[in-house]
Amino acid sequence: MKILVQKFGGTSVADAVKMRRACQRAIDAKEKGFGVVIVASARGKQTDVLVADAYELNPNPPKREMDQLLSTGEIQSVSLLAMALESMGHKAISFTGSQIRMVTDSVHTKARIKSIDAERIHKKLNEGNIVVIAGFQGIDEHENITTLGRGGSDTTAVAIAAALGAKECEIYTDVDGVYTTDPRIFKKAAKLDLISYDEMLEMASLGAGVMHSRAVEFGKKYDVTIHVRSSSEQTNGTLITHEVPQMEDVVVSGATIQKDMAKIGLLGVANKPGNAARIFTHLAQHKVVVNDIIQTEISPDVANISFMINLSDLNSAKEAIEEIKKEISVKDAFIREDIAEVSVVGVGMRTHYGVAEKMFGALAEAKVNIDTITTSEIRISCSVSKDQAEKALEAVCMAFELDRPAKQRTKSS
């Protein structure tokens, strides 16, 4: 039996009408011959309500108890979905994370999946059930309930697809797919038919919020195609998949913008062995996530080091810098908070030349000044002034024709 996993987010199961619509998706797939597994999130705002209840009782609620509490939202969704499926004439059974032995580590509120009891799911599918599984939750080795953190239900769905040997996992959501860039900023953004796991991971790490990185990592590791699609419309969405030859023809799949950034520069750092390690150890101790490190040599003994951080980490970063200054000779330090980063992502970059040139040209033509440039194998990022960021994104999108589907672009883009 071919197996299909369908994941429905909170907005897709928010009320009885939406639940029945989700059930109909599952029934349609079952009638096409699939063994169908539904993974569901908590209904609508249920999780927010529970979080508020918790904070009313304890401003700093213990994480284990928070996980125990929040896990109930998904259990309610799946038992109700199973009831709805039964009333629509189809056998169904719901499972909690505990019941399918979704074993995780013990890091409450952001646990990682270690194993899943696929046998119990297979057995119930073989008996003709649609199996409905609570997303977001697992248990650790001591039966404590854990949750997987932000985007956790996506991760549950792809992990279950992997454990069952399913080739595809459908993610139903309130957008109809993954776009070339954020349509709220670049209104002409085009929906992608296809994007590779690596591109999606780069875009997710650059702030594109559609899919959480860990779900995409699972898909990549176990070769599960992820189909991001609309829960209200019947159109196809975007397939996140391994690289196929046609992707190489597309130089740039998407562009991203990150506005909540700050740039920190340490100038005149004594360039001794171990100094860079010391600097980033202090930052790590303050839990500051660091990106785009650039070190430039000024003289054989002195270097400038700059890096980007999220604005939310700024206070922690400042504390770290004070510690660094006490330990290492640093001539000066600066912080720029008026900075943003525009990036283009595409596996085609590996085989095409001229991508950087085209990006810098587009920015120059739009009179956007580039502050720093960083690249990976499939990404080019430019930091720019925050007040020029949207203009920069638009210029880049137009240069790479991200306002139209890949097939309709001119060959050189």
Place this chain on the structure above:
Amino acid sequence: MKILVQKFGGTSVADAVKMRRACQRAIDAKEKGFGVVIVASARGKQTDVLVADAYELNPNPPKREMDQLLSTGEIQSVSLLAMALESMGHKAISFTGSQIRMVTDSVHTKARIKSIDAERIHKKLNEGNIVVIAGFQGIDEHENITTLGRGGSDTTAVAIAAALGAKECEIYTDVDGVYTTDPRIFKKAAKLDLISYDEMLEMASLGAGVMHSRAVEFGKKYDVTIHVRSSSEQTNGTLITHEVPQMEDVVVSGATIQKDMAKIGLLGVANKPGNAARIFTHLAQHKVVVNDIIQTEISPDVANISFMINLSDLNSAKEAIEEIKKEISVKDAFIREDIAEVSVVGVGMRTHYGVAEKMFGALAEAKVNIDTITTSEIRISCSVSKDQAEKALEAVCMAFELDRPAKQRTKSS
């Protein structure tokens, strides 16, 4: 360590204020040196809300899924209580039925407890935690979630007390104890300080709603004293306990009234071996609960048989009677729906004479006609006309001085 189990019903944990009050009870007991276990029900109307959600999706929801759904209400209560306890400065941990291996049979919506993993609870108590356990729920051998039915959290609490070797289980509720009779009908009803398990079981089966029979049965079987008391006041409530000598001095502990009864009479039944069995087999097949069976011989070959049923079973009983008539020679059948039953209960009856006489005398004086009389070792029941039922209860209560505590009654009562 002496262990105390405290059970809080839905009204006692309905909001943050009441939850903190419940937590304070537990903290008080802990500070007196007890190892404290809390058992909690779902908050306020949470269960009703979930039931309504279920029926919106399926007018006949599968029982397994209903149990899965309803179990979340208690899990929310216990995780929130654990958070509240932490914020009040005390270590706490919450457990679901699954986490303490509260194993039951697989009869969904009215499962029976088979075993409990006391070790895990002991371990957490020994580590200094207040342990907070979800009432009402268990798991069967296949990890399906089960619920224990009406009054289930009381049963959970007493069963856990038994499993932990606790001597006492406190049941916090919105009344301050068990009364001699229903105070809504007999306003002068007195609170009992003490009642035996057997008396409480008789009273529960006669419709006194304070404690569910199964919780009392557990208490009796494992010698756990059950203390029914108010969640809002600091007064002592009623102890349900094994028989102690002083109970024998109290002839009648309580009186009950059941109004939702019907009496069925089968007249002129051929009195052959096996006929009675056939009659009650038919009734059982229609799931009619039968009480107070009276068979009287009219001639060596012919008998009259009457019995009481709940009004809610009346239609099923009528169907059963039609079947019975086809199989057995029955001259006539009658149904009385205008019937009620008044009973007195007391272990003192075993050693005192004149109880029946006093009861019948009180009813005669109040000009109440007695229809049938049935007795057990510690109970006398009289069926009377429904319109005379409240007058009958009052007459009986006054005769046995049930308007005052046992200690204040005259010796002969």
